[in-house]
Amino acid sequence: MDIPGTYVFDIPRARRGYGFNRMAYSLQDPANRAIYLEDELAYMRRFELSEAQVAAVQSRDWLTLIKEGANSYMLMKLGATIGVGHYHQGAQERGESYEEFLATRNVPGAT
Amino acid sequence: MGKIVAGIGSSHVPGVGRAYDLGRQESPAWKPLFDGYVPVKKWLEEEIKADVAIVVYNDHGTAFFFDRVPTFALGTGDVYPIADEGWGPRPLPPVPGDSDLSAHIARSLVEDEFDITMCYDMPVDHGLLTPLPLLWSHDPEWNVKVIPFAVNVLLHPLPTALRCFKIGQAIRRAVESYPADTRVAIVGTGGLSHQLNGERFGFLAPDFDKEWLDRIVSDPEGLTKLSHDELMLRAGAEAVEVIMWLVMRGAMSPEVVELHRNYYAPLVTGMGLISMVDA
Numbered sequence: 001m002d003i004p005g006t007y008v009f010d011i012p013r014a015r016r017g018y019g020f021n022r023m024a025y026s027l028q029d030p031a032n033r034a035i036y037l038e039d040e041l042a043y044m045r046r047f048e049l050s051e052a053q054v055a056a057v058q059s060r061d062w063l064t065l066i067k068e069g070a071n072s073y074m075l076m077k078l079g080a081t082i083g084v085g086h087y088h089q090g091a092q093e094r095g096e097s098y099e100e101f102l103a104t105r106n107v108p109g110a111t
Numbered sequence: 112m113g114k115i116v117a118g119i120g121s122s123h124v125p126g127v128g129r130a131y132d133l134g135r136q137e138s139p140a141w142k143p144l145f146d147g148y149v150p151v152k153k154w155l156e157e158e159i160k161a162d163v164a165i166v167v168y169n170d171h172g173t174a175f176f177f178d179r180v181p182t183f184a185l186g187t188g189d190v191y192p193i194a195d196e197g198w199g200p201r202p203l204p205p206v207p208g209d210s211d212l213s214a215h216i217a218r219s220l221v222e223d224e225f226d227i228t229m230c231y232d233m234p235v236d237h238g239l240l241t242p243l244p245l246l247w248s249h250d251p252e253w254n255v256k257v258i259p260f261a262v263n264v265l266l267h268p269l270p271t272a273l274r275c276f277k278i279g280q281a282i283r284r285a286v287e288s289y290p291a292d293t294r295v296a297i298v299g300t301g302g303l304s305h306q307l308n309g310e311r312f313g314f315l316a317p318d319f320d321k322e323w324l325d326r327i328v329s330d331p332e333g334l335t336k337l338s339h340d341e342l343m344l345r346a347g348a349e350a351v352e353v354i355m356w357l358v359m360r361g362a363m364s365p366e367v368v369e370l371h372r373n374y375y376a377p378l379v380t381g382m383g384l385i386s387m388v389d390a
């Protein structure tokens with residue numbers, strides 16, 4: 001089934017996203033987070049990201065990353081390293097500013 | 112003999128753990144969530160007095176990466192470390208296990224033809240840790256032992272809702288065949304409505320959530336007929352994790368009595384809480 005605006009994480013998608021997701025998974029180690037922050041591109045080159053994934057990370061283009069196979073929990077781990085909250089990522093995936101997104105919520109203060 | 116003494120359904124959301132660690136229980140934005148847990152925690156401590164909590168949860172690419180994904184995984188260790196999901200580990204003591212009961216459950220499930228992955232050494236993430244301190248105390252040590260039971264709800268194909276219900280029934284048979292008089296609570300975590308990817312990020316469905324809370328009590332067999340597609344369409348892609356509540360419900364008797372309920376949907380997740388005992 002195709003649900004508009006939804007990217008179901010299945011084996012083909014996991015295969016496509018493997019390089020990016022493997023890189024983001026490694027950021028559970030604080031030592032790796034420090035190395036990442038020192039030189040983002042060099043860190044990404046240690047994993048087999050596609051060029052589209054590298055470009056999307058560099059431009060903080062979260063929706064493109066999802067389309068390129070990123071898992072949302074791996075986006076969260078990358079966000080934790082670079083200081084971008086998951087609601088900010090989600091707002092951008094919706095095509096909204098963070099403020100516009102919060103305005104759609106029942107209790108915007110619960111962040 | 113072992114006995115299932117309580118069933119609980121609870122959402123698990125990283126933001127709740129953060130709010131808890133920051134002491135925001137009384138803040139207006141969070142009070143309606145945390146207040147719901149207060150009577151449940153008191154009831155568990157004063158009346159239920161469980162020795163062990165089996166917590167049915169999903170790992171979020173924390174202990175398991177997409178290189179190898181077990182459909183059902185049972186913790187068999189004596190202690191489970193607090194995971195670092197990227198923000199550093201939460202300030203909680205490591206979670207004590209009950210390796211003897213785990214070994215018994217593993218044997219019983221496999222003899223019952225439910226094949227599981229056995230995990231002796233496994234960090235636990237927000238899937239397990241979000242509800243745990245809201246239900247049990249940890250000052251300075253946890254007042255309950257925990258057996259993690261992880262379900263793959265990340266990498267499709269996922270187990271069916273019916274399979275989850277049936278493995279819950281098998282967990283009950285395992286607990287009831289344990290020679291020691293161990294009191295076991297079972298917690299199903301995850302959901303309710305939410306979606307965390309794509310243009311549909313933030314999708315909420317309070318009507319679905321209300322129906323789920325009603326039917327997890329009165330019509331669990333009906334819920335086992337819901338397909339993953341139907342769950343994702345009606346409640347959001349990540350809402351499919353509600354199937355883990357059916358593991359808990361399968362471990363309860365066919366008729367149950369609901370004792371507590373709470374619901375709050377401030378941001379991107381319909382956060383449900385329910386407690387029940389065998390009728």
Ligand SMILES: [Fe+2]
Pocket residue numbers: 123169171238301302352
């Ligand atoms: Fe989850």
